[in-house]
Amino acid sequence: xxxxxxxxxxxxxxxxxxxxxxxxxxxxxxxxxxxxxxxxxxxxxxxxxxxxxxxxxxxxxxxxxxxxxxxxxxxxxxxxxxxxxxxxxxxxxxxxxxxxxxxxxxxxxxxxxxxxx
Numbered sequence: 001x002x003x004x005x006x007x008x009x010x011x012x013x014x015x016x017x018x019x020x021x022x023x024x025x026x027x028x029x030x031x032x033x034x035x036x037x038x039x040x041x042x043x044x045x046x047x048x049x050x051x052x053x054x055x056x057x058x059x060x061x062x063x064x065x066x067x068x069x070x071x072x073x074x075x076x077x078x079x080x081x082x083x084x085x086x087x088x089x090x091x092x093x094x095x096x097x098x099x100x101x102x103x104x105x106x107x108x109x110x111x112x113x114x115x116x117x
Contacts, residue, residue, distance in 0.1 A: 057113065061106040068102030069095055 032038075075098060076091030 053113070057110050060109060060113075061103070064102040064106040064109075065099055068099040071102075072096070072098035 072095035073091060076087070076094035079085045079090040079094060080087040
């Protein structure tokens with residue numbers, strides 16, 4: 001019962017945030033159009049980005065996250081066996097640490113790919 005309440009609450013929060021974002025964006029654009037203002041500031045030059053590049057970035061980040069999780073599990077096991085740390089916190093902390101490092105690497109690689117194109 002409690003688990004279903006958590007998932008329903010999570011869904012409601014995500015839905016509410018998305019609704020507010022799109023509803024507010026729509027109202028701002030309608031007001032600008034009514035006042036004959038330029039709406040080109042809402043459109044970035046990246047909207048025409050090639051979809052294959054987007055998929056390359058997604059796959060790169062997913063691969064790096066997977067490598068980070070695997071490395072975190074190995075690193076956490078080493079911490080628990082060699083240094084005598086408790087196994088659960090060592091593995092959990094290592095997974096988050098290595099995944100964060102992997103995301104930073106993915107960010108810099110994505111930035112480099114974006115500059116190359």
